[in-house]
Amino acid sequence: MNRTLDEPGQDLDRKVAARLSLSEADAFSTDETSVDRLVSALEKHGFVSSVEQQDGSWWATIWTSGSKRERLATGSGPSRPLALCRAVVNLSGRPPSKH
Numbered sequence: 001m002n003r004t005l006d007e008p009g010q011d012l013d014r015k016v017a018a019r020l021s022l023s024e025a026d027a028f029s030t031d032e033t034s035v036d037r038l039v040s041a042l043e044k045h046g047f048v049s050s051v052e053q054q055d056g057s058w059w060a061t062i063w064t065s066g067s068k069r070e071r072l073a074t075g076s077g078p079s080r081p082l083a084l085c086r087a088v089v090n091l092s093g094r095p096p097s098k099h
Contacts, residue, residue: 006089008082016088020045028085035081038088047072049087051080058083062091 006012008029017025020041026034042049048063057076060083064070075086 005077006086008077008079008085012082012085012089016085019088019091029082030079031081035084038081038084042088049084051084053080060084060087062087 013025073090
């Protein structure tokens with residue numbers, strides 16, 4: 001199956017907001033300040049995220065929180081915001097209830 005990667009912008013931001021049941025879509029995929037709010041939203045849903053830069057690319061991973069971590073989704077891109085947004089849209093199922 002050939003899957004096209006989501007490009008940064010309003011369409012991706014709306015997908016991210018819908019995925020986490022957020023009331024509005026900030027510029028998550030393009031703005032560092034907005035992506036920090038996205039990290040907070042993930043934490044409120046019981047997720048932990050990590051983002052690393054290697055060889056000019058960013059790699060994001062979303063994990064379950066707690067003592068037994070499980071990798072739930074990954075994403076990559078040329079920027080931290082885009083990598084994290086791609087990981088969010090790769091989450092399967094619905095997010096857990098807010099804490």
